[in-house]
Amino acid sequence: xxxxxxxxxxVKRVSxxxxxxxxxxxxxxxxxxEGEISEANLKKLRMELNRLIDKEEDSVxxxxxxxxxxxxxxxxxxxxxxxxxxx
Amino acid sequence: xxxxxxxxxxVKRVSxxxxxxxxxxxxxxxxxxEGEISEANLKKLRMELNRLIDKEEDSVxxxxxxxxxxxxxxxxxxxxxxxxxxx
Numbered sequence: 447x448x449x450x451x452x453x454x455x456x457v458k459r460v461s462x463x464x465x466x467x468x469x470x471x472x473x474x475x476x477x478x479x480e481g482e483i484s485e486a487n488l489k490k491l492r493m494e495l496n497r498l499i500d501k502e503e504d505s506v507x508x509x510x511x512x513x514x515x516x517x518x519x520x521x522x523x524x525x526x527x528x529x530x531x532x533x
Numbered sequence: 534x535x536x537x538x539x540x541x542x543x544v545k546r547v548s549x550x551x552x553x554x555x556x557x558x559x560x561x562x563x564x565x566x567e568g569e570i571s572e573a574n575l576k577k578l579r580m581e582l583n584r585l586i587d588k589e590e591d592s593v594x595x596x597x598x599x600x601x602x603x604x605x606x607x608x609x610x611x612x613x614x615x616x617x618x619x620x
Contacts, residue, residue: 454563464550506609522593523586
C-alpha cells in the first residue's frame with residue numbers, strides 16, 4: 447500500500463519522529479513523508495510513533511491510498527524532498 | 534475530485550497562503566488541508582498560489598486522489614483540524 451504521513455509534533459520530538467518515519471518512508475517536504483509500505487511495517491511504524499508522540503500535544507495523520515493508480519502528485523515552487531519517488 | 538494540500542512556505546507568506554487554501558479546502562493540521570474540489574476551482578487555487586509563493590523558497594504539494602473510495606485517513610494523537618471531513 448501507499449501512504450502519505452504528515453506530522454505536527456512538538457519541536458522536542460521532531461528529530462525522533464522524523465528518524466522513525468524515515469526508516470519506512472521517503473521524506474518529501476518539511477513534515478511530510480510518503481511511500482510504499484507493507485501492512486506489517488505500517489503496524490510497526492504506528493506502534494513506534496504511538497510510543498514517541500505526546501497524545502495531548504502532537505498529531506500524526508496517515509493517509510492510506512492503498513494504490514497510487516488513482517492518484518497524482520504535483521509540486522508548486524520548490525521540490526524540497528531529498529529522494530525521488532514517482533507517485 | 535479530492536485533494537490533499539501540504540505547504541511549506543516562508544513564515545511571511547503563511548497567513549496569505551493559508552487564507553487562500555481555506556477558500557477551497559478544509560484545514561486538517563498545521564500546514565495540511567484537504568477536500569473535495571472541482572477541476573475549475575483547483576485551477577483557480579493553483580493560479581492564486583503560484584502568484585503568492587516564492588518559487589525559490591516555498592513549496593506546495595498537491596496530492597490529487599480523484600476519489601476517496603480507495604483511501605482512508607487515520608490520526609495518531611491530537612486531532613487538530615477545525616472542521617470535520619470524512620474521507
